[in-house]
Amino acid sequence: xxxxxxxxxxxxxxxxxxxxxxxxxxxxxxxxxxxxxxxxxxxxxxxxxxxxxxxxxxxxxxxxxxxxxxxxxxxxxxxxxxxxxxxxxxxxxxxxxxxxxxxxxxxxxxxxxxxxxxxxxxxxxxxxxxxxxxxxxxxxxxxxxxxxxxxxxxxxxxxxxxxxxxxxxxxxxxxxxxxxxxxxxxxxxxxxxxxxxxxxxxxxxxxxxxxxxxxxxxxxxxxxxxxxxxxxxxxxxxxxxxxxxxxx
Amino acid sequence: xxxxxxxxxxxxxxxxxxxxxxxxxxxxxxxxxxxxxxxxxxxxxxxxxxxxxxxxxxxxxxxxxxxxxxxxxxxxxxxxxxxxxxxxxxxxxxxxxxxxxxxxxxxxxxxxxxxxxxxxxxxxxxxxxxxxxxxxxxxxxxxxxxxxxxxxxxxxxxxxxxxxxxxxxxxxxxxxxxxxxxxxxxxxxxxxxxxxxxxxxxxxxxxxxxxxxxxxxxxxxxxxxxxxxxxxxxxxxxxxxxxxxxxxxxxxxxxxxxxxxxxxxxx
Numbered sequence: 001x002x003x004x005x006x007x008x009x010x011x012x013x014x015x016x017x018x019x020x021x022x023x024x025x026x027x028x029x030x031x032x033x034x035x036x037x038x039x040x041x042x043x044x045x046x047x048x049x050x051x052x053x054x055x056x057x058x059x060x061x062x063x064x065x066x067x068x069x070x071x072x073x074x075x076x077x078x079x080x081x082x083x084x085x086x087x088x089x090x091x092x093x094x095x096x097x098x099x100x101x102x103x104x105x106x107x108x109x110x111x112x113x114x115x116x117x118x119x120x121x122x123x124x125x126x127x128x129x130x131x132x133x134x135x136x137x138x139x140x141x142x143x144x145x146x147x148x149x150x151x152x153x154x155x156x157x158x159x160x161x162x163x164x165x166x167x168x169x170x171x172x173x174x175x176x177x178x179x180x181x182x183x184x185x186x187x188x189x190x191x192x193x194x195x196x197x198x199x200x201x202x203x204x205x206x207x208x209x210x211x212x213x214x215x216x217x218x219x220x221x222x223x224x225x226x227x228x229x230x231x232x233x234x235x236x237x238x239x240x241x242x243x244x245x246x247x248x
Numbered sequence: 249x250x251x252x253x254x255x256x257x258x259x260x261x262x263x264x265x266x267x268x269x270x271x272x273x274x275x276x277x278x279x280x281x282x283x284x285x286x287x288x289x290x291x292x293x294x295x296x297x298x299x300x301x302x303x304x305x306x307x308x309x310x311x312x313x314x315x316x317x318x319x320x321x322x323x324x325x326x327x328x329x330x331x332x333x334x335x336x337x338x339x340x341x342x343x344x345x346x347x348x349x350x351x352x353x354x355x356x357x358x359x360x361x362x363x364x365x366x367x368x369x370x371x372x373x374x375x376x377x378x379x380x381x382x383x384x385x386x387x388x389x390x391x392x393x394x395x396x397x398x399x400x401x402x403x404x405x406x407x408x409x410x411x412x413x414x415x416x417x418x419x420x421x422x423x424x425x426x427x428x429x430x431x432x433x434x435x436x437x438x439x440x441x442x443x444x445x446x447x448x449x450x451x452x453x454x455x456x457x458x459x460x461x462x463x464x465x466x467x468x469x470x471x472x473x474x475x476x477x478x479x480x481x482x483x484x485x486x487x488x489x490x491x492x493x494x495x496x497x498x499x500x501x502x503x504x505x506x507x508x509x510x511x512x513x514x515x
Contacts, residue, residue, distance in 0.1 A: 055409035074409040084277050085402060086456045095399045096410040120457060146409065 006033040007068055008144045008176040014053050014063035023049040025062065026200045029193075031144065031176040036167070038179045038187050040210075041197035042219060047180045048077050050197065051146050054178055069144050073137030075130075077148035077180070087121045089113070089132050097140050107139035108132070110165055112158070126153035134162060138169055145169070145177045159183070163190060184220075254482055257368035257435070260379050261474035261492065264432045264444070267383040269467030270390060271428050272449035273459070274421065275442075277401050282332060283320075284442040286339040287429050290316040291438045292346030294430070295363055299356050300349070306378045306430045313426035316342055321422075366437035366489030368481060375434060382431045386424050393417040398459065437489035447496040448473060454503035469499050 008031050015025030024046025031037050031054070039047045052058050053065060055074060081087060093104045108114040111131040116124060124132065130153050137145060147166065151159045163183070167190045170177050181187055187194060188207045195204040196216050203213040210216050275284055294309030301308075316338055323334050350358055362370060390397075393416075400407035400414030407414040429441050436444050448469035449462070456462035477492030484491075
């Protein structure tokens with residue numbers, strides 16, 4: 001089946017438990033070539049955990065993960081670089097794979113930080129570092145990109161440009177993207193499939209489906225629902241205080 | 249010009265410095281200095297076993313140090329004690345066991361000072377062979393695991409996510425640590441081996457802006473320390489280990505002056 005061949009990673013009812021507490025459970029999702037799947041949900045809802053399950057960082061999981069590619073680019077949510085390491089942006093770009101100089105320059109130019117190439121990683125600002133992280137992940141020309149809040153700390157105009165870049169990369173490289181984002185505008189415009197998490201999958205589907213979902217509205221509030229609805233050009237004003245949320 | 253023993257010591261020391269340079273960088277980066285100490289302390293037990301069963305010292309030290317590393321990994325999994333407590337437990341108990349065993353081996357005369365601080369007179373032609381072939385193997389293996397080991401040193405999750413198998417690299421590196429201690433114990437002594445790993449690497453950190461440069465300067469620093477240390481050891485009739493480590497310390501202090509100057513230049 002053609003659709004099976006384009007699958008990059010597939011989670012089947014996956015979950016992860018730490019210290020007897022479920023961080024997330026019962027997640028099923030599929031990332032295919034050229035598609036963007038976005039995870040949304042409040043803090044502590046298991047978005048990063050789900051990404052790490054998909055990447056194979058967590059080993060003892062419930063359910064299963066099928067991964068069909070080894071060409072992976074990852075932008076983690078949190079990363080602390082140790083001062084004991086003398087590390088320039090250039091060295092960091094070569095961290096997991098030997099990449100040609102042209103590809104490094106191209107990626108750094110795309111994310112707007114080519115001028116920092118020979119700077120020490122420890123001297124970058126939060127936003128600059130975030131741009132370097134994205135450049136590193138895309139310079140490998142990966143088949144699967146996992147981006148965990150990739151534009152945190154980036155200035156507003158930069159944010160929009162970077163999301164456009166991510167969308168473009170998904171198209172040009174035909175790679176699958178698993179994106180974690182709080183920016184609902186982005187979610188609406190760029191995403192093919194949205195998974196709304198709250199310790200479990202509370203709803204999923206196209207952005208439009210999710211926007212209409214009552215559980216989503218309860219979780220994010222009416223305003224968030226309206227943001228999404230703007231794109232639909234009609235307001236969905238059904239108040240749903242009774243929307244059910246399954247708690248762990 | 250020089251006595252044979254001194255030439256042997258020079259060749260041995262330079263061989264060791266070539267290996268401790270790059271390995272020492274990882275010890276500094278991964279904060280493993282106390283781990284290195286623990287393996288080195290357990291080496292005494294390895295030496296006593298070598299004498300008891302007439303084994304090669306380097307081989308016996310390598311086996312015991314690897315065993316201690318394995319025990320440490322098991323203890324970390326099975327207890328809730330913090331890592332440094334476990335390291336201290338293993339370091340001092342293996343040292344104690346080693347010393348008690350020495351007490352029983354009354355038929356052999358031990359040069360305890362030589363074991364603790366190194367003895368250039370003790371280096372034989374066989375030792376040179378062990379140091380240089382062992383050293384070459386260690387460097388080759390380190391080169392092979394460099395990418396996953398370095399990537400996971402920077403960030404474990406990135407390395408794991410992008411398919412580099414950092415756990416395997418870490419396990420192999422642990423064995424390399426045991427091996428480098430095994431080949432340097434006669435020359436530097438078990439109390440000072442960690443110094444040989446850390447001090448040149450620390451000096452290199454002060455004057456490097458990239459990992460490759462740090463490895464290079466660490467090797468150069470180690471080689472210079474061995475040369476300076478051994479010549480002064482000959483001149484002043486001091487133990488080889490402390491003399492080499494003191495030379496390394498002098499280089500480290502010089503690298504600090506270099507930092508001060510560059511800060512001044514920037515202002």
